[in-house]
Amino acid sequence: KNEVEQSPQNLTAQEGEFITINCSYSVGISALHWLQQHPGGGIVSLFMLSSGKKKHGRLIATINIQEKHSSLHITASHPRDSAVYICAAFSNTGNQFYFGTGTSLTVIP
Amino acid sequence: EAGVAQSPRYKIIEKRQSVAFWCNPISGHATLYWYQQILGQGPKLLIQFQNNGVVDDSQLPKDRFSAERLKGVDSTLKIQPAKLEDSAVYLCASSPAFRGVLTFGAGSRLTVL
Numbered sequence: 345k346n347e348v349e350q351s352p353q354n355l356t357a358q359e360g361e362f363i364t365i366n367c368s369y370s371v372g373i374s375a376l377h378w379l380q381q382h383p384g385g386g387i388v389s390l391f392m393l394s395s396g397k398k399k400h401g402r403l404i405a406t407i408n409i410q411e412k413h414s415s416l417h418i419t420a421s422h423p424r425d426s427a428v429y430i431c432a433a434f435s436n437t438g439n440q441f442y443f444g445t446g447t448s449l450t451v452i453p
Numbered sequence: 454e455a456g457v458a459q460s461p462r463y464k465i466i467e468k469r470q471s472v473a474f475w476c477n478p479i480s481g482h483a484t485l486y487w488y489q490q491i492l493g494q495g496p497k498l499l500i501q502f503q504n505n506g507v508v509d510d511s512q513l514p515k516d517r518f519s520a521e522r523l524k525g526v527d528s529t530l531k532i533q534p535a536k537l538e539d540s541a542v543y544l545c546a547s548s549p550a551f552r553g554v555l556t557f558g559a560g561s562r563l564t565v566l
Contacts, residue, residue, distance in 0.1 A: 375553030386559035387496075387544065394553075430495055434553035439484060439508065441555060443495040 347371045348433050350444035357451050363418040365447045367431030370412065374436040378405050378416045381428045381446070390416075390429075421451045455479065457558035459545050465564045471533035474561045478526070478547030482556075484508075487520055487530050488544040490560070496544055502528065535565045 348369045378390045391405040407414040431444040458477040478485050488496035500510040504525035522528040542560040
């Protein structure tokens with residue numbers, strides 16, 4: 345069993361839709377990242393969370409430490425949001441990251 | 454702040470040949486990671502350095518992969534001999550130790566024919 349599970353694996357949305365990607369983890373963490381990877385591109389950290397909620401433009405990330413769950417929301421989705429979104433948990437017992445397998449998002453105009 | 458530098462960006466080799474990738478982390482970042490990302494999958498840790506010491510290389514196929522981080526700064530990852538299944542993107546990332554901040558390089562895409 346993976347330490348970090350993401351859902352859904354694939355997601356197709358119409359432009360303008362509200363999108364939610366979920367991440368559950370089983371390890372104790374001190375931080376959680378949401379990463380974005382465009383096709384053929386590098387990986388960029390969108391958010392690093394340790395509690396609560398963060399917002400950047402149309403992107404919102406939340407984390408519930410008690411439930412070991414985080415969500416990434418995209419409001420008013422746009423085709424340029426099409427990418428793979430990866431959840432990565434930073435362990436609080438060792439200097440290491442655990443990665444989800446990613447959610448491939450396609451936003452159709 | 455300069456990012457994590459990697460080279461080459463792309464490499465095509467035939468199976469049984471060798472290849473080396475280079476990474477220059479963000480200045481001052483003590484922790485350096487090499488990840489392998491196969492198409493459609495999340496990154497898989499190959500090796501983690503803390504300064505110039507190895508913290509975790511449990512998933513590194515040591516019969517063909519090797520990595521070093523001389524002087525605790527730059528790092529090289531070598532594959533010799535390469536197999537078809539080594540075709541992947543090799544990502545280098547760095548982090549200040551025990552801080553949970555993570556910055557990735559652009560990756561080196563390897564195709565083994």
